[in-house]
Amino acid sequence: MKLYLLEFAKMGEALLMAVYAILSFCVFLYRTEKKRFPFYVVQIILMVVIQFLLFMQMMLKTDDMRYLFFFSFQAIVLIAAIIMHRMIYPDANLLIVNNMCLLIMISMAILTRLSGTSAIKQFIIVIASMIVALILPEAVRRLRILSEPWWIYAVIGILALGFVLILGRVVNGSSLNFQVMGVTFQPSEFVKIIFVFFAASALAKADNFAQIAGFSAIAALHILILVFSKDLGTALIFYTVFLMMLYVARERILYLVLGILAGGGAGIVAYRLFSHVRARVAAFIDPWSAIDGAGYQVTQSLFGISVGGPFGLGLYGGKPKAIPFVEQDFIFSAIAEELGIVFAVSVLLICLSTFFMMLWVAERTRNRFYRLLSAGFGVTYIFQVFLTVGGGVKFIPLTGVTLPLVSYGGTSVLSTILMFGVLQGGVLIRAQEHREAVERLTHREEPGYPDRSREEDYPEEADYPEDDAYRDDAYHRDSYEEREERRED
Amino acid sequence: MRKEKSEEKIKRVGRFRPPTPTQVIAAAFGVLFAAMIVYLCRYAYVNRQVMMSNSYNSRQKILLEQNTRGDILAASGEVLATTEKKEDGSEERVYPYGNLFSHAVGYSAKGMGGVEAAANYYLIRSDIPLSKKAELMDKGEKYPGNTVITTLDRNLQETAYQALSAYRGAIVVTDVRTGAILAMVSKPDFDPNEINALWPQLTADKEDSRLLNRVSQGLYPPGSTFKIVTALEYIRENPADYGKYSFNCSGSYTAEGLTIHCFHGESHGRVDFYTSLQKSCNSSFANIGMLLDRGAFAKTLKTLYFGEELPVDFPCGTSRTALSASSGASEVMQLSIGQGATSISPLHLNMITQSIASGGEMYKPYIIDRIVSADDKVLVSNEKEKLRRVMSAEEAQILTEMMTTVVNGGTARRLQGLSYQAAGKTGSAEYNSVEKTESHAWFTGFAPADDPQIAVTVIIEQAGSGGEYAVPMAKRVFDTYFEAED
Numbered sequence: 001m002k003l004y005l006l007e008f009a010k011m012g013e014a015l016l017m018a019v020y021a022i023l024s025f026c027v028f029l030y031r032t033e034k035k036r037f038p039f040y041v042v043q044i045i046l047m048v049v050i051q052f053l054l055f056m057q058m059m060l061k062t063d064d065m066r067y068l069f070f071f072s073f074q075a076i077v078l079i080a081a082i083i084m085h086r087m088i089y090p091d092a093n094l095l096i097v098n099n100m101c102l103l104i105m106i107s108m109a110i111l112t113r114l115s116g117t118s119a120i121k122q123f124i125i126v127i128a129s130m131i132v133a134l135i136l137p138e139a140v141r142r143l144r145i146l147s148e149p150w151w152i153y154a155v156i157g158i159l160a161l162g163f164v165l166i167l168g169r170v171v172n173g174s175s176l177n178f179q180v181m182g183v184t185f186q187p188s189e190f191v192k193i194i195f196v197f198f199a200a201s202a203l204a205k206a207d208n209f210a211q212i213a214g215f216s217a218i219a220a221l222h223i224l225i226l227v228f229s230k231d232l233g234t235a236l237i238f239y240t241v242f243l244m245m246l247y248v249a250r251e252r253i254l255y256l257v258l259g260i261l262a263g264g265g266a267g268i269v270a271y272r273l274f275s276h277v278r279a280r281v282a283a284f285i286d287p288w289s290a291i292d293g294a295g296y297q298v299t300q301s302l303f304g305i306s307v308g309g310p311f312g313l314g315l316y317g318g319k320p321k322a323i324p325f326v327e328q329d330f331i332f333s334a335i336a337e338e339l340g341i342v343f344a345v346s347v348l349l350i351c352l353s354t355f356f357m358m359l360w361v362a363e364r365t366r367n368r369f370y371r372l373l374s375a376g377f378g379v380t381y382i383f384q385v386f387l388t389v390g391g392g393v394k395f396i397p398l399t400g401v402t403l404p405l406v407s408y409g410g411t412s413v414l415s416t417i418l419m420f421g422v423l424q425g426g427v428l429i430r431a432q433e434h435r436e437a438v439e440r441l442t443h444r445e446e447p448g449y450p451d452r453s454r455e456e457d458y459p460e461e462a463d464y465p466e467d468d469a470y471r472d473d474a475y476h477r478d479s480y481e482e483r484e485e486r487r488e489d
Numbered sequence: 490m491r492k493e494k495s496e497e498k499i500k501r502v503g504r505f506r507p508p509t510p511t512q513v514i515a516a517a518f519g520v521l522f523a524a525m526i527v528y529l530c531r532y533a534y535v536n537r538q539v540m541m542s543n544s545y546n547s548r549q550k551i552l553l554e555q556n557t558r559g560d561i562l563a564a565s566g567e568v569l570a571t572t573e574k575k576e577d578g579s580e581e582r583v584y585p586y587g588n589l590f591s592h593a594v595g596y597s598a599k600g601m602g603g604v605e606a607a608a609n610y611y612l613i614r615s616d617i618p619l620s621k622k623a624e625l626m627d628k629g630e631k632y633p634g635n636t637v638i639t640t641l642d643r644n645l646q647e648t649a650y651q652a653l654s655a656y657r658g659a660i661v662v663t664d665v666r667t668g669a670i671l672a673m674v675s676k677p678d679f680d681p682n683e684i685n686a687l688w689p690q691l692t693a694d695k696e697d698s699r700l701l702n703r704v705s706q707g708l709y710p711p712g713s714t715f716k717i718v719t720a721l722e723y724i725r726e727n728p729a730d731y732g733k734y735s736f737n738c739s740g741s742y743t744a745e746g747l748t749i750h751c752f753h754g755e756s757h758g759r760v761d762f763y764t765s766l767q768k769s770c771n772s773s774f775a776n777i778g779m780l781l782d783r784g785a786f787a788k789t790l791k792t793l794y795f796g797e798e799l800p801v802d803f804p805c806g807t808s809r810t811a812l813s814a815s816s817g818a819s820e821v822m823q824l825s826i827g828q829g830a831t832s833i834s835p836l837h838l839n840m841i842t843q844s845i846a847s848g849g850e851m852y853k854p855y856i857i858d859r860i861v862s863a864d865d866k867v868l869v870s871n872e873k874e875k876l877r878r879v880m881s882a883e884e885a886q887i888l889t890e891m892m893t894t895v896v897n898g899g900t901a902r903r904l905q906g907l908s909y910q911a912a913g914k915t916g917s918a919e920y921n922s923v924e925k926t927e928s929h930a931w932f933t934g935f936a937p938a939d940d941p942q943i944a945v946t947v948i949i950e951q952a953g954s955g956g957e958y959a960v961p962m963a964k965r966v967f968d969t970y971f972e973a974e975d
Contacts, residue, residue, distance in 0.1 A: 003623045248510040256513070291545050303546040306533040313551070322547050337548075341533060345526050352522050356515055363511040375511060382518050386525070393529040 002060055009060075010311045013053040014339065017346035020046045020102065024353035027095050028360070040094045044082060047102050048075055054109040054315065054339075061316040067112070074108055074123065081130050085424075089137055091431035092424050093361060099354040100420050103405040104413075106347065110334055111408055113315045114327050118408050125410040126417070133421030140425025141432070146197070147369035150205065153198035154218050160187045160194070161225040188226070188234050189415040192241075192380055193422070195222060199242050200372035203249035212246070232270065232277065233399035237383055239263055244379040245372050248362070284397035297323065301330045301392045304337035305344075312340030327408035329400055332389045347406070348389060355382035358423060365430040374426040377419050538610040544600050549613060556615040558582065559634030561594055561604055563643045564671075564858060569594045570605065570681075572634075584681045586643075589650055592702040593641055593673040593856065596681040599688050602700065607803050608637045608857055611869065616862035633863035640669035640858045648969040649674045652962040658929075658949040659703035659835045662966055665843045665941045667873040668852030672966070675703040705799075708806040708832040709948055712918025713752075713769045713900075713955070714931045715827025717841065717888060718793065720766055722786045723777050724884050731887075734762040734777070742772035745818040749775040749826065752917055752954070766891045767899035769915065771826045778825025784814035786821075792879050794851075799837060800876055801854055808833040828919060839946035841879070842913075842933045845892070846941035849885040851876045893938045900956040901932065904964055909971050911936035913945075913963070915955030927951050932959035936967050943970055 023043055027036045055071035058064075078101040085097045104126055111119035140146065164187050202215040219242045226235035243259035270277050279294050287295030287302070300323040307318060320326050320334035327334075336344035358378030365371040384401050391398035402409050404416040508516070540546060557580065561570040569590050573583050582597050584590065595603020597612075605612070615622070615632035622632055642662075649660040649672045662672040677699045679687055691700050701707060724731045740756035742749045749771050751757065757770045765773040790810050791797065799805045811820050811830035823829025836854060844851040853874040860869040880888075892912035896904045900915040913934020920929055930952040935944040945963045952958040 001623070003619065003626050007619060244514055247514070251510055253513070256510075291543075296545075299543075299545060302532070302536075303540050303543065303548060305529065306537045306540045307546075307548045308533075309537075317551070319548050319551060336529075336533070341530060345530070348522060348526060352519065355518060359511045359515045363509060375514070379514065386518070386521060389529075390525055393525070393532065395525045395528050 006057060006060055006314055009053040009057045010314050010340070013050050013057075014311050014342040014346075016046050016050050016053075017343050020050070021346040021349040021353070024095060024099060024350055025356075028353075028356065033091070033094065036095070040098060043098045043102075044079065047098070047105060048079070050102075051075055051105045051109065054106075055112075057315045058109075058113060061314070070108075070112065074105065077127060077130075078105060081134075084134060088134065089424065089428060091428050092137065093357060093427045095357045096354055096420060096423065096427075099350050100405060100417070102350065103347070106335070107331070107406040107408075107413075109315070110331060110338070110406070111327060113338070114320065114334065115408075118327060122408055122410065122413060125414055129414045129417035133417045133424075136418065136421030137424035137428050140422050141428040147201055147204060147367075150198055150201035150215075153194050153201060157191050157194045157198055157222055158218075158225065160191050161222060161229070164188060165225055165229045186409070186411040188231060189411040191222075192234070192237065193415055193419055195219075195238055196241060196245075196373060196376035196380060196419075199245045200369050200376055203245055203372055204368040206249070212250070216242070216246070227270075230274075230276070232274070233387060233401045236399065237380065237387070237401070239266075240383050241376055241379050245376045248375045249368070249372055280397045280399075284394060287394065297325070297330070298392070298394055298398060300324070301333040302394060304330070304333040305341070305393060308337045308340045308344075310340050310342050312336070312338045312343065314338060328402050329388065329398075329407070330392050331403050331407045333392045335406075348385070351382065351385045355379075355385075361423070361427050361430060364434075365426060366433050367429055370426045370429045374423055377423050380419070381416070541613075542601065542606060542609040549609075552613040554631075556613060556632045556634045558597060559612040559615075559636045559863070561608070561612075561637045561639060563639060563641045563646075565643065567643050569639065569641070570597075582682075587680050587682060588678045589646060590641070591678040591681050592675040592704070593646070593670075594639070594681070596684040598684050603702070603803070604637060604639060604856060608860060611635045611860045612637060616866065616868055617864050621864065635860055635862050635868060637860050638858045639856055640664075640671060641673070641856065642671040644973060645672040645966060645969055646674065648672075649962075649966050652965045653947075653949070656949045656952060656958075657697075657703075658947070658952070659707060660945070660947050660962065660966065661704045661835050661839050662943055662945050662970075663839055663843055663854055665846040665852075665935055665944045668840075668843065668854045669858065670854050670856045671943065671970075673702075673704050673856070675701070675707070702804070703835065703948070705801070705803060705805045705834055705836045707948070708808065708834055709929055709931075709950075710829075710831055710918040710920055711827035711833040711838060712916035712929065712931055713771075713827060714838060714914050714916035714918075714933050715831060715833070716766055716769065716774050716825070717845070717892070717914050717933075718790070719774055719777055719781075719825045720762070720891060721880055721884060721888060722781055722789050723762070724887055725789065725880075726780075726782060726785060728883075731762050734765075736760055736765065736770075736773040736776050738770050738772045740772065742775040742822075744775070744779055744822060747819040747822055749822055763891055763894055766914070767894040769895075769900050774825045775822040778821045779818065781821070781825075783812060783816050783821060787812045787814060787816075792877065793841060794837065795833075799834075799840070801836070803856070805836065806832075806834045808837045827916065835946045835948050838931075838933050839944055842935055842944045842946060844879045845885050845888045846912075846935040846944055847885075848882045849878050849880040851879045889938055889941075892934060896934070896938075901934065901960045903956065903960045904934070904967070907964075907967070909936045909967060910938045911963075911967060912938040912941075913960075915960060917954040917956075920951075928953060930955040930958040932956075932963045934963060936971070943967070 020043055023039050027039045030036050051071060051074065055067045059067040082097055082101055085092050086094065108119055108123060111122055199219060206212045206215055223235045223238050226238060243256065247256045271281060283290055283294035283298060287298040291299050304318065304320055304323055307313065315338050318337040320337050323330045323333055332344060335347060355378050358374055362371050362374035362378065365374060381404055384404050387399045387401040388403045390396040402412045405413060541549060558572045560568055563569055568585055570582065570584050573581050575581055584594065593603055595601060595605040597605045601609060612634050615634050617632060625632055645662050649662060653660055653674055653676050657676055660672065660674045661670065663670050677697050679691060679699050737759050738751065738757035740751050740754050751771045752769065757768050760768060760770050760773050790812060795808050795810045798807050809830065809832050810824055812824055820829060824831055840851055840854060853876050855871045857871055859867055859871065861867050889912050892914055893910065895901045895914055896911050901913050904911040904913065911934050913932055916931030917928040918931060920927065930949040932955050933946040935941045945966050947959040947962050949958050
């Protein structure tokens with residue numbers, strides 16, 4: 001009986017995860033949150049069932065009823081978070097909220113299995129972050145002044161990174177974090193957010209080449225400090241994020257091409273210069289001949305991924321702890337081992353859909369600052385996912401980056417949740433812009449209106465369904481042509 | 490005015506709208522993730538067996554805690570390896586035939602070898618239905634692992650094992666119609682039951698290399714057995730008039746400063762193409778070698794898997810030849826008689842023999858016939874698998890005729906006049922290049938010549954001439970096989 005239940009739970013959670021992942025792409029078929037709502041409801045139900053199956057498995061394997069209690073508590077907290085989001089911010093994007101909660105749930109399940117105490121510690125940080133994240137969207141919407149002080153962001157970012165560099169030197173150059181009241185604190189995680197603010201604020205203003213060059217130099221300074229701190233993984237994230245944001249701001253593919261070429265060149269220089277980069281690359285090309293040394297982590301991770309098969313060995317059925325730093329750097333391999341490839345790939349697809357939604361929001365935001373902010377956070381998020389999973393499956397060399405929301409690490413989960421909160425602020429701005437535009441449109445026929453000088457902001461031809469005008473996004477469909485035209489004028 | 494302009498523009502551009510930066514970025518990461526997902530699934534699936542058997546993978550233990558390692562059986566059902574439960578509840582791997590199958594079946598401890606290693610992935614798994622597992626779980630018993638049924642014939646293996654007696658060397662017997670390995674003996678050997686106790690001794694001793702499976706991993710100079718390949722190339726280059734070949738042997742042949750002697754300095758007088766092989770005339774083959782196109786010969790060697798890893802599922806040595814279009818005369822002369830920098834594994838020579846026997850097609854040698862779960866559900870089933878056509882049917886036919894003359898009055902005449910007509914080639918490979926005194930005894934051949942069934946390849950280290958030592962051993966194997974047939 002027990003065996004049947006365990007097998008049922010294993011298959012069930014993998015298949016339900018796949019359904020969830022498919023649903024998170026299906027929502028893109030509809031362009032208003034109202035029409036997407038039924039999908040979201042199904043997702044929330046799936047989420048609870050998956051979480052229940054995960055904890056039921058652990059309960060059956062260990063005969064410990066406390067898992068059930070932990071499950072209920074988590075489910076209540078996360079469902080409450082979703083409902084509160086929905087109630088406080090009717091305009092919030094629920095896909096991002098749902099996906100965030102699901103990833104946190106998976107993180108909780110796998111961390112509970114790997115190390116019970118760290119799971120509880122992590123959950124406390126999650127709750128605190130969620131509370132802050134509930135205030136953030138409104139704060140971001142109100143504080144329009146956030147888009148102005150690019151130099152403040154730059155100063156904070158560079159000072160924080162410089163501080164880590166100098167302090168890191170003092171303590172043997174090995175630790176990039178601090179212990180504050182038992183909680184490990186990694187400043188570079190927060191600097192990531194501030195850096196995106198800096199780039200968005202600066203690039204929103206830049207309108208000539210000299211300015212762009214200047215801002216790029218400031219960004220380069222951030223990256224150089226990181227390189228000197230030997231935190232090359234974070235340096236790579238900063239570089240990619242700035243490059244992508246520059247491309248979004250200037251709309252010139254040339255920037256992207258040149259940037260990728262320059263990045264490749266920098267990679268070659270780093271390879272020549274740093275022995276630890278060479279070691280990582282060697283361990284990537286052939287981890288098997290260095291299985292005792294540099295290749296140990298990757299090979300153990302690969303064992304984990306290959307052993308699970310489609311449905312995994314079940315929680316407590318594998319040996320994910322054989323992978324060093326599994327909770328931080330190789331959580332994806334642990335998921336693949338015990339929950340199976342189907343489940344693990346679904347996790348990746350869910351991350352990808354979250355990213356697509358962030359870009360979708362960016363695409364439809366008119367305010368340059370918020371558009372860049374959303375795109376920047378999107379890239380920060382997905383690029384970290386790519387680096388950590390790609391490193392663990394030997395698709396790219398290891399960089400020692402954590403899987404956002406899923407890996408163990410208080411600072412990482414806090415900063416990611418805050419990032420998502422700020423992003424919801426961007427969503428609110430977009431909704432507001434849209435409402436204002438519809439307002440202007442409906443007043444257009446009235447005498448004394450419109451204000452001719454702002455005509456370019458108006459849609460040329462738009463056919464709005466009466467009842468849905470409030471939320472419909474058709475308004476932004478032609479934004480590209482309009483922007484092109486403005487640039488030509 | 491403004492509106493007109495924009496309409497005009499829309500017409501000009503048509504329906505195409507260039508992608509926005511966010512769309513480009515989304516597409517780029519979409520493609521990147523798709524590639525990564527395909528890569529990770531493929532890598533995990535393709536390498537799952539190798540990775541499971543890696544000694545650094547502690548996950549094997551999980552399966553061994555759940556399942557009892559499965560049995561390995563001979564083709565006719567004899568148990569070659571099984572797991573027995575001791576009184577104290579611990580398990581022990583038992584090999585009822587001791588040394589007999591030491592290299593073929595292998596051992597499950599100490600990094601594993603043989604079939605134990607090749608099929609480890611299946612042996613430690615249990616593919617019985619869930620209902621059976623639930624039953625066993627309630628009883629608190631382990632699940633039975635899957636059973637591997639090999640292609641090995643206990644009778645032939647025993648004959649080959651006894652024939653080789655105390656010599657160092659190897660014998661491999663395959664079914665030429667499928668590529669199935671019927672017997673695989675390598676000596677010196679060891680008792681796999683004692684592998685843990687023997688291990689320090691086995692690994693310390695570099696002289697005997699008892700762990701080495703000489704059939705697949707041993708690399709020897711092929712000596713005169715290589716003349717089959719030289720002959721094949723000559724036929725290929727002179728399809729119309731190879732029969733007109735003639736050479737006057739005076740016991741040695743000299744070209745460009747290198748002299749090749751016939752075995753024991755014997756002079757064979759006037760020989761034609763057939764009698765050159767029948768008498769294994771070194772001088773004549775050195776002469777044939779000089780007539781060959783070196784580039785074409787190198788190409789033929791490549792199709793025969795020289796210098797290339799053999800496409801088989803167990804560890805193999807890679808045979809080597811030193812030949813390219815720019816090779817000098819001495820290299821070609823040495824190669825033509827299988828000496829010099831030429832080396833081959835007995836298994837590889839057996840594969841070439843098998844291709845001649847089966848009309849030019851080379852089959853993949855395999856030792857695992859099928860793998861079944863404890864309730865007899867077939868999980869893996871191996872069948873004849875064609876690797877490539879290495880020669881035409883005509884070429885195979887001519888070589889068969891030539892190898893038949895070797896048995897009928899040639900160097901393998903100890904196989905003459907039996908109930909079956911064998912075809913083969915002997916070799917006495919000189920292996921000490923400094924003194925050139927001792928030689929490995931080779932024989933490779935198949936029977937019956939007109940309807941081939943099995944191919945036998947024998948190597949005996951440091952024994953002397955192939956005709957004297959290797960042929961009688963092959964004869965015992967053929968005798969056993971055809972007696973059993975009757």
